[in-house]
Amino acid sequence: xxxxxxxxxxxxxxxxxxxxxxxxxxxxxxxxxxxxxxxxxxxxxxxxxxxxxxxxxxxxxxxxxxxxxxxxxxxxxxxxxxxxxxxxxxxxxxxxxxxxxxxxxxxxxxxxxxxxxxxxxxxxxxxxxxxxxxxxxxxxxxxxxxxxxxxxxxxxxxxxxxxxxxxxxxxxxxxxxxxxxxxxxxxxxxxxxxxxxxxxxxxxxxxxxxxxxxxxxxxxxxxxxxxxxxxxxxxxxxxxxxxxxxxxxxxxxxxxxxxxxxxxxxxxxxxxxxxxxxxxxxxxxxxxxxxxxxxxxxxxxxxxxxxxxxxxxxxxxxxxxxxxxxxxxxxxxxxxxxxxxxxxxxxxxxxxxxxxxxxxxxxxxxxxxxxxxxxxxxxxxxxxxxxxxxxxxxxxxxxxxxxxxxxxxxxxxxxxxxxxxxxx
Amino acid sequence: xxxxxxxxxxxxxxxxxxxxxxxxxxxxxxxxxxxxxxxxxxxxxxxxxxxxxxxxxxxxxxxxxxxxxxxxxxxxxxxxxxxxxxxxxxxxxxxxxxxxxxxxxxxxxxxxxxxxxxxxxxxxxxxxxxxxxxxxxxxxxxxxxxxxxxxxxxxxxxxxxxxxxxxxxxxxxxxxxxxxxxxxxxxxxxxxxxxxxxxxxxxxxxxxxxxxxxxxxxxxxxxxxxxxxxxxxxxxxxxxxxxxxxxxxxxxxxxxxxxxxxxxxxxxxxxxxxxxxxxxxxxxxxxxxxxxxxxxxxxxxxxxxxxxxxxxxxxxxxxxxxxxxxxxxxxxxxxxxxxxxxxxxxxxxxxxxxxxxxxxxxxxxxxxxxxxxxxxxxxxxxxxxxxxxxxxxxxxxxxxxxxxxxxxxxxxxxxxxxxxxxxx
Numbered sequence: 001x002x003x004x005x006x007x008x009x010x011x012x013x014x015x016x017x018x019x020x021x022x023x024x025x026x027x028x029x030x031x032x033x034x035x036x037x038x039x040x041x042x043x044x045x046x047x048x049x050x051x052x053x054x055x056x057x058x059x060x061x062x063x064x065x066x067x068x069x070x071x072x073x074x075x076x077x078x079x080x081x082x083x084x085x086x087x088x089x090x091x092x093x094x095x096x097x098x099x100x101x102x103x104x105x106x107x108x109x110x111x112x113x114x115x116x117x118x119x120x121x122x123x124x125x126x127x128x129x130x131x132x133x134x135x136x137x138x139x140x141x142x143x144x145x146x147x148x149x150x151x152x153x154x155x156x157x158x159x160x161x162x163x164x165x166x167x168x169x170x171x172x173x174x175x176x177x178x179x180x181x182x183x184x185x186x187x188x189x190x191x192x193x194x195x196x197x198x199x200x201x202x203x204x205x206x207x208x209x210x211x212x213x214x215x216x217x218x219x220x221x222x223x224x225x226x227x228x229x230x231x232x233x234x235x236x237x238x239x240x241x242x243x244x245x246x247x248x249x250x251x252x253x254x255x256x257x258x259x260x261x262x263x264x265x266x267x268x269x270x271x272x273x274x275x276x277x278x279x280x281x282x283x284x285x286x287x288x289x290x291x292x293x294x295x296x297x298x299x300x301x302x303x304x305x306x307x308x309x310x311x312x313x314x315x316x317x318x319x320x321x322x323x324x325x326x327x328x329x330x331x332x333x334x335x336x337x338x339x340x341x342x343x344x345x346x347x348x349x350x351x352x353x354x355x356x357x358x359x360x361x362x363x364x365x366x367x368x369x370x371x372x373x374x375x376x377x378x379x380x381x382x383x384x385x386x387x388x389x390x391x392x393x394x395x396x397x398x399x400x401x402x403x404x405x406x407x408x409x410x411x412x413x414x415x416x417x418x419x420x421x422x423x424x
Numbered sequence: 425x426x427x428x429x430x431x432x433x434x435x436x437x438x439x440x441x442x443x444x445x446x447x448x449x450x451x452x453x454x455x456x457x458x459x460x461x462x463x464x465x466x467x468x469x470x471x472x473x474x475x476x477x478x479x480x481x482x483x484x485x486x487x488x489x490x491x492x493x494x495x496x497x498x499x500x501x502x503x504x505x506x507x508x509x510x511x512x513x514x515x516x517x518x519x520x521x522x523x524x525x526x527x528x529x530x531x532x533x534x535x536x537x538x539x540x541x542x543x544x545x546x547x548x549x550x551x552x553x554x555x556x557x558x559x560x561x562x563x564x565x566x567x568x569x570x571x572x573x574x575x576x577x578x579x580x581x582x583x584x585x586x587x588x589x590x591x592x593x594x595x596x597x598x599x600x601x602x603x604x605x606x607x608x609x610x611x612x613x614x615x616x617x618x619x620x621x622x623x624x625x626x627x628x629x630x631x632x633x634x635x636x637x638x639x640x641x642x643x644x645x646x647x648x649x650x651x652x653x654x655x656x657x658x659x660x661x662x663x664x665x666x667x668x669x670x671x672x673x674x675x676x677x678x679x680x681x682x683x684x685x686x687x688x689x690x691x692x693x694x695x696x697x698x699x700x701x702x703x704x705x706x707x708x709x710x711x712x713x714x715x716x717x718x719x720x721x722x723x724x725x726x727x728x729x730x731x732x733x734x735x736x737x738x739x740x741x742x743x744x745x746x747x748x749x750x751x752x753x754x755x756x757x758x759x760x761x762x763x764x765x766x767x768x769x770x771x772x773x774x775x776x777x778x779x780x781x782x783x784x785x786x787x788x789x790x791x792x793x794x795x796x797x798x799x800x801x802x803x804x805x806x807x808x809x810x811x812x813x814x815x816x817x818x819x820x821x822x823x824x825x826x827x828x829x830x831x832x833x834x835x836x837x838x839x840x841x842x843x844x845x846x847x848x
Contacts, residue, residue, distance in 0.1 A: 069793060073801035074739075074749045106789040209743065269740025270805070272747075299805035300790060312733075316693025317741070319633070323696075325498045365530040366724060368837045369493060369844040377497035381694070381723035386810030413792045420793040 001025045002395065005042035006035040007052040008362065010375060011348040012331035017375040019048050024355035027168065027394035032351055044359065044390075051360040051375065053330070054347050055114025055391060056303035057337030060202075060241040060262035060291030062120045062142075063129075064092070064100030066107070067420045068296040077208070077271050085296060088423040089121075096419045097122040101129040103416035104301055106409055109135060109399040111302040111385035114356040114392070117239065117262065117291060117341055119175040119202050123156075127163040127170055133407060135393050136356065138239075138341025139163065140175025140202045143190065145182040153190055160199055168394065171200075171342030173239065178204035179226060180214035191231035200237035200342060205261075207242035208273045224253045234258075239340040241291065244268050244276040251284035260287045260340035263332070265309040266300070267293030279314040279323040289337030304385040307333040311380055326380035355395040360387050425449045426819065429466035430459040431476035432786065434799055435772040436755035441799040443472050448779035451592065451818035456775055468783065468814075475784040475799065477754070478771050479538025479815060480727035481761030484626075484665040484686035484715030486544045486566075487553075488516070488524030490531070491844045492720040501632070501695050509720060512847040513545075520843045521546040525553035527840035528725055530833055533559060533823040535726040535809035538780040538816070541663065541686065541715060541765055543599040543626050547580075551587040551594050557831060559817050560780065562663075562765025563587065564599025564626045567614065569606040577614055584623055592818065595624075595766030597663065602628035603650060604638035615655035622660055624766060629664035629685075632697045636669075648677045658682075663764040665715065668692050668700040675708035684711045684764035687756070689733040690724070691717030703738040703747040713761030728809040731757040735804055750804035779819040784811050 004022040009032065019035035021042075035048065046052070072084030097120065108116055115136035118126050123141045130137040141156035143149060153174070160172035176182045176190045194201050205223070212218045221229060223246075232238050233256070241262040246254070254261065263276050281288050290306045292298050307329045314324040335347030346354040362370055366382040391399040398404065428446040433456065443459035445466075459472065470476070496508030521544065532540055539560035542550050547565045554561040565580035567573060577598070584596035600606045600614045618625050629647070636642045645653065647670075656662050657680070665686040670678070678685065687700050705712050714730045716722050731753045738748040759771030770778040786794055790806040815823040822828065 066790075066792070069790075069806060070798040070801050073798065073805070074746050076744070076746055080745070103789055103792055110789070266736060269736035270745060272739050272743045272745040274743055275740060295790075295806070299801070300808070302808070305808075309733075309736075312690060312693035315696050316699060319696045319698055320500070321504070321694060321696040322498050322500055363837070365527055365534070365833070365837050365840075366490075366493075366719075368490070368527055368841045374494040374497065377494050377723070381497070382493060382719070384724070384726070384729075384808065384810065386808065409789065413787070413789050416789075417792045 001030060002043040003038045003041055004044045004052055004359070005038055005046060006048050007044070007046035007050050007359065008048065008372070008375065009349045010051060010053045010330070011350070012054070012335040013348060017051070017372045022052055022349065024395040027355055029349060029351055029353050029355050032349060049362045050389070051362055051379070052349060052357050053360065053379070054334040054349060055356040055358055055393065056112045056333050057289060057341065057347060058108060058113045058116040058291050058301070058303055059239065059260070059289035059337035059340065060117050060264055060293055061301070062294035063104035063116065063118045063126060064097040064120055065294030065296045066103045066301070066416060067096060067100035067423055068294070069299045071296055091423050092121060094122040094125040096422065098125040098129050099415045099419040101126045102133065102412045104295065105129060105133045105135055106404060106407070106412055107301040109133070109391050109404065110388070111304060112358040112388045112391055113301070113303050115338065115341060115343055115346060117202060119177070123159050124162070127159070127166065130169060131166060134169065134396055134398055136169050136343060136346070138171050138173055138202070140173040142175050142177050143182060144177045145186045149182065149186040150189070153186070153193060157193060157197060160197060173200045173202045173341070176201065176203045180211055184217045184230065187230040191235060194235040195231070198236055200239065200340060201232060201235050202239040202241065205240035205243050206245040209245055211245065224250050237340045242268065242273070242276065244274045246277065246281070248277060248280050251281060251286060255285040260289050260336065262289050262291040262337070263310060264291045264293040265306055265313055267297045271297050275313050275317050278310060279318055282324065282328065287336055288332055289340065290332045302385050303333050304383065307380055326376040329380045330376055355392055357392050358388050359390040361389050425454060426467040427462045427465055428468045428476055428783070429462055429470060430472050431468070431470035431474050431783065432472060432796070432799065433773045434475060434477045434754070435774070436478070436759040437772060441475070441796045446476055446773065448819040451779055453773060453775055453777050453779050456773060473786045474813070475786055475803070476773060476781055477784065477803070478758040478773060479780040479782055479817065480536045480757050481713060481765065481771065482532060482537045482540040482715050482725070482727055483663065483684070483713035483761035483764060484541050484688055484717055485725070486718035487528035487540065487542045487550060488521040488544055489718030489720045490527045490725070490840060491520060491524035491847055492718070493723045495720055515847050516545060518546040518549040520846065522549040522553050523839045523843040525550045526557065526836045528719065529553060529557045529559055530828060530831070530836055531725040533557070533815050533828065534812070535728060536782040536812045536815055537725070537727050539762065539765060539767055539770060541626060547583050548586070551583070551590065554593060555591060558593065558820055558822055560593050560767060560770070562595050562597055562626070564597040566599050566601050567606060568601045569610045573606065573610040574613070577610070577617060581617060581621065584621060597624045597626045597765070600625065600627045604635055608641050608654065611654040615659060618659040619655070624661035624663065624764060625656060625659050626663040626665065629667050630669040631666035633669055648674050661764045666692065666697070666700065668698045670701065670705070672701060672704050675705060675710060679709040684713050684760065686713050686715040686761070687734060688715045688717040689730055689737055691721045695721050699737050699741050702734060703742055706748065706752065711760055712756055713764065714756045726809050727757050728807065731804055750800040753804045754800055779816055781816050782812050783814040785813050
């Protein structure tokens with residue numbers, strides 16, 4: 001048993017932060033007691049000046065795109081994709097994806113992410129990287145249609161057979177890329193396969209303006225009818241990435257217990273896609289999580305950044321500072337993304353829940369004046385991922401004070417830099 | 425002489441990053457030579473894996489508002505000001521302002537700022553804090569009109585007599601708060617005093633929508649005519665903070681060598697003021713710098729954050745990823761703010777210029793794959809202030825690896841936390 005003594009616990013359903021002793025055992029939180037309950041044997045002594053909050057759930061991304069970071073900076077979207085990203089991706093193989101994913105895992109662990117969504121290629125390599133590092137992941141094979149669509153679906157189903165539930169770290173979803181890259185018939189097959197195999201689904205949804213015009217059935221069906229007719233509404237969980245151009249009039253449609261929107265504020269800005277109407281989604285009671293998207297359109301895999309961008313953007317763009325509170329931003333970055341990736345016991349600091357959390361140093365200058373009442377605002381608006389001392393996944397500290405116990409960070413960085421050269 | 429050997433130099437006018445040896449002496453950069461010129465005696469060995477870039481110029485702020493951070497989070501603007509900020513500010517005195525400013529200086533130094541603008545009250549205390557820390561500052565007494573406007577102007581002029589040029593660290597500007605808080609006649613007196621005393625001017629300008637309706641002469645004069653008739657166009661330098669609601673049709677008016685706009689993207693978002701049309705300002709050839717504004721509306725005094733928000737917001741809100749490049753964002757955060765604060769020799773890494781710069785660790789995971797060509801994009805989009813190892817002002821390292829040589833950081837933080845309690 002590990003005891004984290006006198007830490008300031010915050011989770012998405014707390015009314016306020018509390019000083020507690022938190023115990024972990026076998027990857028779970030075994031006790032959350034008033035601070036000082038345990039007099040001896042603390043693995044960590046927080047002195048009431050360290051926050052312990054749930055690990056971030058990065059609800060949308062393409063981890064190995066760390067290798068493509070900086071390719072075609074500041075270019076228009078289609079030039080960026082056609083001239084820089086797609087030609088580079090054509091050169092990827094399993095080994096390169098493994099190396100890029102390992103690099104992304106260093107970045108995510110050091111910035112508090114304990115679980116990440118991934119939709120990409122060579123997903124066995126991504127699963128192996130996550131298992132090697134000990135981080136949690138919700139993985140899907142990005143299915144782009146055409147003649148080999150069925151083969152890609154089969155590959156995604158094999159990924160599920162091989163890795164679903166592996167060491168409690170991996171869950172597999174099906175990953176149809178987007179309605180404009182997957183034929184409608186294949187979409188129906190994917191939805192049917194999801195239900196047959198009790199799998200959840202991730203897909204890109206309404207990311208860019210005018211995108212619906214590129215959908216095969218775009219003229220005959222609106223987005224909501226499309227989801228219904230394809231058969232996605234009763235899959236286990238449906239994770240819709242982006243939703244920048246979700247129609248405000250149709251939002252109530254998406255307020256379902258098995259639907260989560262993954263909002264990627266920085267990627268949407270950087271690619272010029274726009275600002276998703278998240279405040280309106282909140283009002284419509286849609287479950288909204290946060291994601292970084294890939295490192296080549298962000299270019300940083302730092303959920304703390306996303307949390308702050310999400311809150312500030314809604315206030316600024318809607319010209320209403322009361323929108324998207326700090327408390328809600330923390331919820332979006334943590335609990336709201338867990339269910340969609342199949343982790344129903346992560347995202348709260350409660351007895352019996354997974355021991356996935358981070359420790360935050362409240363002695364930094366920008367926290368001067370924090371108290372149990374105002375802590376969420378200090379975290380979201382004044383803090384940063386640089387304040388994270390330790391990131392714990394399933395009870396194991398995978399990041400601690402600049403080091404990655406169990407990982408050879410220097411080698412991972414050097415190998416990723418080498419791998420990147422092969423893609424240029 | 426100090427030698428920073430084999431560092432990667434970037435400044436706003438470079439075509440590309442270069443590996444150099446940089447020497448400092450008597451607060452200035454005494455040489456910038458090809459890497460390897462100096463074989464012995466390096467104070468710092470960069471091995472081509474440390475960037476040396478100009479220190480950030482924080483072109484708009486209210487430093488002591490660190491004491492008011494978190495007051496009235498997520499409230500509408502007028503509730504925030506009337507119920508939380510103004511009552512707290514009424515309790516300020518010189519000692520409290522000193523303590524709040526010292527805290528802000530810790531935050532700014534650790535995030536790469538070497539020079540900051542400040543418009544507040546008890547400005548002697550701010551000057552003393554800057555001198556005690558050794559950081560550069562452009563200071564103005566915030567003048568809000570009414571019966572004692574003339575006395576406040578006299579106070580601002582005394583500040584200039586007492587501190588202008590002090591140890592090469594302090595320059596003083598006149599600080600009329602805004603056209604809606606200063607009567608037009610007093611504005612004219614301030615402009616005349618600025619010219620008589622060869623002083624520059626800072627003021628808030630077009631921060632919120634509809635603000636012009638609150639201006640005394642708002643019905644008879646537009647903003648541009650106002651500046652002209654008040655006599656501000658031929659002051660030494662005019663620093664206009666915010667300009668969120670600058671009319672696109674009138675932008676060419678502001679493209680003058682003695683006018684600088686201070687863009688505060690995060691504060692403008694957080695208070696719900698909107699997004700300043702910076703891309704259009706660029707096109708109109710207006711000089712745009714960056715600022716954090718006060719810590720109670722941001723809540724972080726981190727110019728690296730502002731630099732990234734500035735770039736991403738213009739791309740996202742205007743739906744054009746080619747707007748506001750990484751190179752231009754770095755220029756906005758560094759050189760573009762210097763002249764307005766009276767520091768004409770800071771903001772470039774050149775022989776004879778001030779030794780105001782930061783050292784950045786390029787061995788962090790998110791820099792894997794950087795090269796001399798793509799460095800600006802890596803810095804602006806992937807980096808963060810956590811990558812800063814050392815901040816040097818006038819040749820002295822004031823921040824290094826989490827420590828503040830010469831400052832008792834623990835005491836400053838504790839005193840600020842105590843001071844804050846007196847304002848609640």
